[in-house]
Amino acid sequence: MPHASARPVALLLPCERLVLADLVEDAARVLGHAARELAVVAERERIAREMHDGLAQVLGYVNTKSQAIEELLLAGRTDEARGLLAELAAAARSIYVDVREAILGLRSPVVPGVGLIAAVEDYADRFAEASKIVVRVEASADARHLDLGPEVQAQLFRIVQEALTNVRKHSGARRADIAFEVQEGRLEVAIADTGRGFESAPGDGDRLRYGQRAMRERADSIDATIEWTSPPDGGCRVALKVATGRPPLAMAGID
Numbered sequence: 001m002p003h004a005s006a007r008p009v010a011l012l013l014p015c016e017r018l019v020l021a022d023l024v025e026d027a028a029r030v031l032g033h034a035a036r037e038l039a040v041v042a043e044r045e046r047i048a049r050e051m052h053d054g055l056a057q058v059l060g061y062v063n064t065k066s067q068a069i070e071e072l073l074l075a076g077r078t079d080e081a082r083g084l085l086a087e088l089a090a091a092a093r094s095i096y097v098d099v100r101e102a103i104l105g106l107r108s109p110v111v112p113g114v115g116l117i118a119a120v121e122d123y124a125d126r127f128a129e130a131s132k133i134v135v136r137v138e139a140s141a142d143a144r145h146l147d148l149g150p151e152v153q154a155q156l157f158r159i160v161q162e163a164l165t166n167v168r169k170h171s172g173a174r175r176a177d178i179a180f181e182v183q184e185g186r187l188e189v190a191i192a193d194t195g196r197g198f199e200s201a202p203g204d205g206d207r208l209r210y211g212q213r214a215m216r217e218r219a220d221s222i223d224a225t226i227e228w229t230s231p232p233d234g235g236c237r238v239a240l241k242v243a244t245g246r247p248p249l250a251m252a253g254i255d
Helices: 014-074 078-107 116-131 150-171 205-221
Strands: 134-139 175-183 186-193 225-229 237-243
Touching (some): 014 078, 150 175, 150 186, 150 205, 150 237, 205 225
Antiparallel strands (some): 175 186, 186 237
């Protein structure tokens, strides 16, 4: 029995077109929901991995210091043991802040209707209060009016969050500046501090590189570029660029 050939959409009856339109709408809705669910799962897995790796590094550090303290005590070198205990206490305070920052980020990175920059400003205020580091956020009017989509905004927010965490943990800086501006169809985000640059404290190297890997992974997920530099006048600068979805003014025919 020959198979019936499919009719072109133009030859469908009006009622058939309505049914087809409903099916297409339902399929789009299901696919959109599935995509959002996958994005949520991927984000949860990424955050869980970041928290696990960060905690694993701290616990390894604590274990090493604990063994060293035990040996010092057995040798009667109590002053040196007290010094290591102080370092352990500082590590405990640091991981407490890390976990609290992660929990704050899990709640709602960018609230719908609020926007990326407003979310960063709010987070910067809370970060500054907790860390005692002055944070200034500046944004051009074009940057404030961008609509980048929830996934891009969420990843940009978390990259800024990780950059500030690195400032607190590794730079020794007392101030950080975050700038948003639109150039040639891209949103450019810069996070700069007044600290020691890449000359991290002893033992910080692996943890600093881990933070950079996490940031690069997030940047790659939204097709953004990211780079780190140490300006001649000191400190560290993180430069992030992502397409806005809008053509540059010259390409759009606007003078």
